[in-house]
Amino acid sequence: MATALIADGTSQLWREFWVSLASLLRSYTAVHGLNRKQQATVELGEDHIIVRAGDRWLQLDRTEAQVQWARENEATGTMHFTVDGKLKAALGAEEEMDMQAEAWARELMR
Numbered sequence: 001m002a003t004a005l006i007a008d009g010t011s012q013l014w015r016e017f018w019v020s021l022a023s024l025l026r027s028y029t030a031v032h033g034l035n036r037k038q039q040a041t042v043e044l045g046e047d048h049i050i051v052r053a054g055d056r057w058l059q060l061d062r063t064e065a066q067v068q069w070a071r072e073n074e075a076t077g078t079m080h081f082t083v084d085g086k087l088k089a090a091l092g093a094e095e096e097m098d099m100q101a102e103a104w105a106r107e108l109m110r
Helices: 002-008 010-033 098-108
Strands: 042-044 048-053 056-063 066-071 076-081 086-089 094-096
Touching: 010 042, 010 048, 010 056, 010 076, 048 094, 048 098, 056 098, 086 098, 094 098
Parallel strands: none
Antiparallel strands: 042 048, 048 056, 056 066, 066 076, 076 086, 086 094
C-alpha cells in the first residue's frame, strides 16, 4: 500500500524535495559566506534553481526526479532524487541531499 501511495504522489514528492534542496542551498551558502562577508543568491523556479556567488554559479534543472547540474567551469552532471530523499549520481553513488547541497555550497563560496 505504501508503494502505491508513493507511486501516486511522486510528482509532488519530487517538487517537495526540489524546494528542500533550494532551502538547503540557501542555508549552506549563507553559513559558508559568514567569514568571507559574501552572500550568494538562490533563485528558485518550479524546475530551475540557480545559485550565484560572485563569478561562480550552479544551475540545476529538474525533470520529475532527474536533476541536471552545470557549473561556470563547464562541469556538468546528472543526478536523480530517490524516494528516501537522497540524490543518486549517474555512477550509482547515493548522497544525502543535505550533504550534496553542502558540498555545492562549499565549492561556490570558496
